[in-house]
Amino acid sequence: MAEYIMAEKNNRMIPEEDKIFALNARAKKMSEEVGRDKVINATIGSLLDDDGKLVMLLSVVKALKGLEPLDFAEYAPIGGTTDFKKAVKKAAFGKHRSSSFVEVVATPGGTGALRNIVANYSKIGDRVLTSDWFWGPYKTITGELYRELCLYPMFDENNRFNKKGFSEELNKLAADQESVLILLNTPSHNPTGYSLDGDDWNGISEAVKEASKKARITLFVDAAYIDFAGDEEEYRTFLPKLEDMPSNVLPVIGYSFSKTFTLYGMRCGAMIAMAPSEEIAAEFKLVNEFSARGTWSNSTRSGQVLVSKVYEDEDLLESVNKERAGYREMLIKRGKAFSNSVIEAGLPLVPFDSGFFSCIPLKDPAAVSKRLEEKGIFVVPLAKGIRVSVASISEEICRKLPGMIAEVIE
Ligand SMILES: Cc1ncc(COP(=O)(O)O)c(C=O)c1O
The missing domain is CATH 3.90.1150.10 (Aspartate Aminotransferase, domain 1)
Incomplete structure (x- = not known):
């Protein structure tokens, strides 16, 4: 219109x-x-x-039915309950033990994490980098917030991940802006189903290191489909690469329980900072909780309680x-x-x-x-x-x- x-x-x-x-x-x-x-x-x-x-995971449905009325009725803290934050780290990291300063903020699904990352890690008028095949709401969210998408060609002439295209666009943005936000959706990218492999990650890591000489970089990994890609540990092997970054690069994972727990309607997700310093982690908590207060306020408590209960009970998990x-x-x-x-x-x-x-x-x-x-x-x-x-x-x-x-x- x-x-x-x-x-x-x-x-x-x-x-x-x-x-x-x-x-x-x-x-x-x-x-x-x-x-x-x-x-x-x-x-x-x-x-x-x-x-x-x-498809609904019946073990999740059963656990949901066991929640108490208070678990539904009470507000959750803006950034999420303490137990939920613990559970999110276990869920997102699997066996990986992070060497970063990790901070978690609860969001309504993975979409909430995307909105918060754009609102807080790019400026009005900025261009946000993502691939030319992308999930439509990336454009909605950036447009709503007066940002624009900058698209790199995702695949090269040999149908391989286009490391060169990624690096070129990233470096151009880094020369033009004080900071660059990158949205990477992997594994099982929507819409293509592509998952970045070790070689792709090496290329991304090199390009980010180069660009970080000119601008601050936030690398957002939208991992909405991570638990439906294949072996859970194998598809988390990129995590250490996120921790070998310069001090002005902030890796953030967008995690969603919509698919992982078949909880689409309960709006349960999180953003997880793998910060290079305590100060950057504290700032992450501050700005994202503030933004949450100004958009959806707090996320759904029952989803958080449910996820915590599953991760506290080995048999249930x-x-x-x-x-x-x-x-x-x-x-x-x-x-x-x-x-x-x-x-x-x-x-x-x-x-x-x-x-x-x-x-x-x-x-x-x-x-x-x-x-x-x-x-x-x-x-x-x-x-x-x-x-x-x-x-x-x-x-x-x-x-x-x-x-x-x-x-x-x-
Ligand atoms: C690429 C991508 N990111 C994030 C999400 C997050 O979805 P939700 O907000 O339902 O967790 C989706 C869901 O379709 C998606 O396709």
């Missing part, structure tokens, strides 16, 4: 409707009209079972981890089936590792998506391709879908 009646535009381009919610609504409507078996809805960003039902591992296996199989079939169908695939989504690069994603929709196939058109949620379709459909997409493209 270009002009508002009463509302202010405030640096935003607000679409009339949310693209993904609208697609989902059309998929549901078609499903009711022609039957569920004639519709493929690969738009949803939550893990569904093969019957299209939301083991059953949650075991249950999640089963669903993770299901998701990994779907992702493999989809990516193999894309290649067999002769289609290009954006480098994929794991996670909820995979992308096929296309010249005219909107037109292809429209034609797919006519055939009852719902995917999300992005700027550079279509996003398929393997999280919301069965392994069998993952295998069939690329052939159907290839037919439509031809």
Whole structure:
């Protein structure tokens, strides 16, 4: 909408409707009209079972039912309860023992961590660095806060992570701004499913060290999908790299229990600073708690109590981890089936590792998506391709879908 009646535009381009919610609504409507078996809805960003039902970890649900009324009713401290902060460190770090000054601030989901990091570690008018394939709300959040995204090309001509592109854009920003905020979504990047490997991290680390000679750097690792990527320890091996940084670099992890505990609706997440000094850690707590007070105030207490209870009880934690591992296996199989079939169908695939989504690069994603929709196939058109949620379709459909997409493209 270009002009508002009463509302202010405030640096935003607000679409009339949310693209993904609208697609989902059309998929549901078609499903009711022609039957569920004639519709493929690969738009949803939550893990569904093969019957299209939301996956919920029953051990988590059981623990939730055991909470006391006070756990729901009482306010949580602005930065989160002490036990929650302890649990978050265990959840995010796994076996890694941090040598940094670690500080945790609770946020409503991973989205809250993103909003706080942009609000507090970039200035109005700044450009925030992320890849050219990115999760839409990165643009919403930066726009709302009068910042802009600066996009580096995520993959090079050999379809490898573009270390050079990353370094070039970062160094340009570092020359222009006093500080640079970087948003890296890994592992299982949304929308591509790519996970940065050791070599990519070495390149990032080198580039950050170089750029930090010119500007302060905040390196935000959006790890929303970390517990659905694969082996929990293997996918945390990047953590030590974050601790080998100059003193004007602040690594922060964005952690979400939306996926990890299937608690999407409870808005439970955190931002974790791995600060190079005690002062930077104390400042992190101060500014982010202040910002929280000015936006959502405190986060949901019941989610925090639940997470603390799970991490305090070894048996319960083991059953949650075991249950999640089963669903993770299901998701990994779907992702493999989809990516193999894309290649067999002769289609290009954006480098994929794991996670909820995979992308096929296309010249005219909107037109292809429209034609797919006519055939009852719902995917999300992005700027550079279509996003398929393997999280919301069965392994069998993952295998069939690329052939159907290839037919439509031809
Ligand atoms: C890339 C990315 N970051 C963060 C989030 C955080 O989500 P939530 O606020 O539900 O925890 C999501 C969820 O879809 C995501 O895709």
